[in-house]
Amino acid sequence: MSKGIRDWLEMRIGLDDLVKTNLTGSMVPKNVNLFYTLGFVSLVGYAIQVLSGIVLMIYYIPHPDHAFRSVQDIMSKVPYGWLFRQIHVVGSNLLVIAAFMHMITIFFMGNYKKPREMTWLGGAVMLIFTLAFCLSGYLLPWSQLSYWATTVVTSMPTAFPIVGDFLAHVLRGTEHVSGATLSRFFALHVSILPPLFLLFMAVHFLLVRRIGISSTPFGKSDEESRAWDRYQKKRHTDGYPYYPYFFQKQMFMALVYISVMFAIITFAPTLFLPVEANTPADPLKTPALIRPEWYFLAPYQMLKLIPNKFLGISIQIILVSIFIVWPFLDTHKEKNILKRPVLRGVFIALMCLWVLLMFWGMK
Amino acid sequence: MQRRKFLRVLLGLLGSGAAVSFAYPLLRFLAPPRTAAKQKSLVLSKGEIPAGEAKEIIYNNTPSIVINHPAKGVLAFTRVCTHLGCLVDYDKKAGRLICPCHAGTFDLDGKVMSGPPPKPLPKLPLRVEGDSIILG
Numbered sequence: 301m302s303k304g305i306r307d308w309l310e311m312r313i314g315l316d317d318l319v320k321t322n323l324t325g326s327m328v329p330k331n332v333n334l335f336y337t338l339g340f341v342s343l344v345g346y347a348i349q350v351l352s353g354i355v356l357m358i359y360y361i362p363h364p365d366h367a368f369r370s371v372q373d374i375m376s377k378v379p380y381g382w383l384f385r386q387i388h389v390v391g392s393n394l395l396v397i398a399a400f401m402h403m404i405t406i407f408f409m410g411n412y413k414k415p416r417e418m419t420w421l422g423g424a425v426m427l428i429f430t431l432a433f434c435l436s437g438y439l440l441p442w443s444q445l446s447y448w449a450t451t452v453v454t455s456m457p458t459a460f461p462i463v464g465d466f467l468a469h470v471l472r473g474t475e476h477v478s479g480a481t482l483s484r485f486f487a488l489h490v491s492i493l494p495p496l497f498l499l500f501m502a503v504h505f506l507l508v509r510r511i512g513i514s515s516t517p518f519g520k521s522d523e524e525s526r527a528w529d530r531y532q533k534k535r536h537t538d539g540y541p542y543y544p545y546f547f548q549k550q551m552f553m554a555l556v557y558i559s560v561m562f563a564i565i566t567f568a569p570t571l572f573l574p575v576e577a578n579t580p581a582d583p584l585k586t587p588a589l590i591r592p593e594w595y596f597l598a599p600y601q602m603l604k605l606i607p608n609k610f611l612g613i614s615i616q617i618i619l620v621s622i623f624i625v626w627p628f629l630d631t632h633k634e635k636n637i638l639k640r641p642v643l644r645g646v647f648i649a650l651m652c653l654w655v656l657l658m659f660w661g662m663k
Numbered sequence: 664m665q666r667r668k669f670l671r672v673l674l675g676l677l678g679s680g681a682a683v684s685f686a687y688p689l690l691r692f693l694a695p696p697r698t699a700a701k702q703k704s705l706v707l708s709k710g711e712i713p714a715g716e717a718k719e720i721i722y723n724n725t726p727s728i729v730i731n732h733p734a735k736g737v738l739a740f741t742r743v744c745t746h747l748g749c750l751v752d753y754d755k756k757a758g759r760l761i762c763p764c765h766a767g768t769f770d771l772d773g774k775v776m777s778g779p780p781p782k783p784l785p786k787l788p789l790r791v792e793g794d795s796i797i798l799g
Contacts, residue, residue, distance in 0.1 A: 448749060452764055455748035459781075470694045475724065476748075480695075584719065584726050586750040586763050604765045609746055609781045 323543035327536040329515035332546060335409070336513070337553040338402035344554040345395035346501075348561075349433075352388040353490070356381075360440065362486040364479040367442035368580040386565045389572050392434055394561055396595050399427050407626075407647070410635030411514040415528045417627035419511065422504040424624040429497045434593065436489040439482060445574065447581035448590045450485070451477050452600075459613040476583065512536065517635035591661065598654045601661035704799035709791070712737070717753040722798055726750050727787055729796060732758070735771050737796055739787035746780040760784060 309315040328336075359378055361370040374381035403423060406412055412420035439450040454477060457467035473480030512534030526532075540546065564571055576587055592600050599616050606612035622629065630643075637644050664672075705722050712718045712731040719742065720727050726742040730753055740760065742750040749764035759776060760769040767778030773786050789798045 448764070451749060452747040455746075458748075466694060469697070473695065475697060476743075584721075584750065586752075588763050590749065590764050603747070603779060607779050609779055612779065 319543075323547070324541050326542040327539040328513050328542055328546045329536045329539045331516050331518065332513070332539070332549075333516060334549060334553060335401075335405040336546075337550045338398055338405060339508075340550040341553050341557050342395065342398045342402055343501075344557060345391060345398050346497075348387060348391045348558075349395060350494075352384050352391060353437075355384045356388055357490065362440065362482055364442055364482055364581070367440060367482060371441040371443075372578075383565070386569060387561065388437075390561050390564045392437065393572050393593070393595075394557060394564075396430060396434065398557065399430050400595070403427060404651075408637055409514070410517050410637060412627040413630070413633075413635055414627075415511055415531075416507070416514060419504060419507040420627045421624065422500050422507065424626075426497060426500050426504060428620070428624075429493055429500065431595070433489065433493055433497070434595070436485040436493065438593065439477075439485045440489065441577065442482065442581045443577045444579040444581055444585075444587050445576035445590070447477060447583065448586050449592050449596075450481065451586075452590075452592070454481070456613055459609045478583075517637075594658060594662075597659075597661035598657035601657040604661075704797055707796040707798070709737075709794045709796055712796070715755060717755070720798075722787060727798075728753055728760070729789070729798070730771065732771055737789060737791055738771055739789045739796075739798055740769075740773055741785045741787065744780055745775075745782040745784060746778070751784065 306315065356374060359370060359374050359381065361367060371385070374385050376382070406420065406423070435450075435453060439446045454468055454471045457471070458464040460467070469475075471481070471484070472478070473484050510533065513536070514534070515536070526534075572593075576590075579587075591597065602616065603609075603612045606615065632640065632643075634640055637647070705720065707718065707720070707729060709731075712729055714731050714733050717728050717730040720729060722739075722741075727739060728742050728751075729737065729739045731737050740751075742760075744751050744762040744764065744767055746762065746765055746767050749762050751760040751762045751767070751769065753759075754761050758771055760771075760773075761767070762778065762780070765779050767780040768776040769780070769784045770776050773784040775781075775783060787798055789796055791797075
C-alpha cells in the first residue's frame with residue numbers, strides 16, 4: 301500500500317492501531333494446530349458458495365417449467381456455466397465436510413466448554429443453517445432426485461400430530477411438491493437463510509474475538525487453566541501473532557480446500573451429480589433408487605430401520621437438540637477427551653454408527 | 664403509575680400488539696388455503712385395465728392407481744405412501760404395493776405389510792357398472 305493511501309487511512313480510521321489490535325498484535329496459542337484453521341476454511345467455503353450462487357442466479361429460472369432447462373443450459377450453453385455450477389455443487393459438499401470437521405475437532409478438543417458455550421451454540425445453529433441451505437438448494441434444479449428428496453423431507457413434519465400437516469403445508473405451499481414449493485425454496489435459499497446465517501456468523505466471530513481463541517487440551521496453557529470466575533479475554537501473551545504466523549496456516553488450508561474442489565471438478569465431475577440429477581422431475585414417478593446427499597444418508601437409513609415414523613423423526617430431533625446444547629449438558633471440568641474414556645467411547649461409537657448407517661443407506 | 668413506567672408499559676403493549684397483528688397475516692400468507700378442486704368422479708373403461716394389470720391415474724389432484732386383480736377384483740388406492748409421501752408402485756408378481764423410498768410394503772387391502780409406513784394406504788371408493796369403473 302502506498303504511503304499516501306496509508307497515511308490517508310491512518311488519519312481517518314487509525315489503521316496502524318487496527319492492524320496491531322487485530323492482526324500483528326493479536327496472539328494465538330502456541331500449541332495451535334492445523335485443525336484450528338477449519339473455521340476459516342468454512343468461511344472461505346461460504347464465500348465461494350455466495351459468489352458462485354450469485355453468478356448462477358443470473359441464468360437460473362425458478363419456475364417448474366423452466367428450472368430444469370435453465371440448469372441444463374447453464375451446464376451446456378452458457379460459457380463456463382458448467383464451471384460455476386460445479387463449483388457451487390462440489391463446494392456445497394466440501395463445505396459440509398469442512399463444517400462437520402470443524403465441529404468434530406472442536407468437540408474432540410473440548411473447546412466448547414466454559415466460557416465458549418455460546419460460541420458452540422452459534423456454530424451448531426450455523427451448521428443446521430448450512431444443511432438447510434443444501435436442502436433448499438437441492439430442489440432448485442427440479443430434477444427427479446431433487447423433487448423426491450424434497451417430497452420426503454417436506455413430509456417429515458406430518459409425523460407430528462396437530463401441527464404436522466400445517467407445517468408441511470407451509471413448507472410446500474400446496475398439497476404436493478409443486479411450483480409453489482420451488483418458489484418458497486428459492487426464496488429461502490437466496491433471501492431468507494443468507495441474512496439469518498450472516499447474523500449468526502457475526503455473533504460467532506464476535507464471541508471468538510471477545511473470548512479469545514482456545515488452546516488445545518493436549519499441552520500446557522496458563523490461559524486455559526485460569527479459572528473463569530469473571531470475564532477476561534484470553535490473550536495468550538506467550539503465543540504467536542495471528543499475522544503472519546496463523547494467517548499463513550489458514551491460507552494454506554484454504555488453498556488445500558480449493559485444490560480438492562478443483563481436483564473433484566476435473567477428475568470426478570459426476571461425483572455429486574448422478575444420473576437422476578440430470579433427469580427432469582416427474583411428479584408421477586418416484587425413481588427406484590432414491591437417495592439423499594451423503595450427509596443425509598445416515599438419518600435416511602435410520603428412518604428406514606425404525607418402524608415408527610413419529611419415533612424415527614423424534615429420535616433424530618432429540619439427537620440434533622442434544623448436539624446443539626451439548627456444552628450445557630457436559631459440565632465435566634476435564635477438557636482432554638483422552639482422559640475421559642466414557643465420552644471418548646461414546647463419541648467414537650456414534651461416529652462409527654453414523655458411518656455405518658451412511659454406507660448402509662448407499663445400498 | 665410514574666409517567667416513565669407508563670410509557671414503558673404502553674410501548675411494550677403497542678410493540679406486542681403490532682407483532683401479533685403481523686404474525687397472523689404472515690402465517691396465513693405462508694399457508695394459503697387448500698383450494699384444490701375436488702373431482703367428483705372419474706370414469707375408466709374396464710378394457711383399459713386387463714386382468715392382472717394396473718393403471719396409474721390422477722384423481723383429486725393426487726397420483727392414484729387402479730388395479731384389476733384376478734381374485735380381488737378392481738381396486739383403487741392413492742399412490743402417496745403414508746410414510747413420507749413417495750409414490751408406491753404395483754408389484755404384479757407379489758401382489759403388493761411397494762414404496763421405493765423406504766421399502767414400505769402394502770397388501771391389496773392397503774394394510775401395511777412391512778416397513779415404516781404408519782397408516783394403511785387409503786383406498787379410493789369405486790364401483791363397477793357394466794364396462795365402466797367409476798371412482799368417487
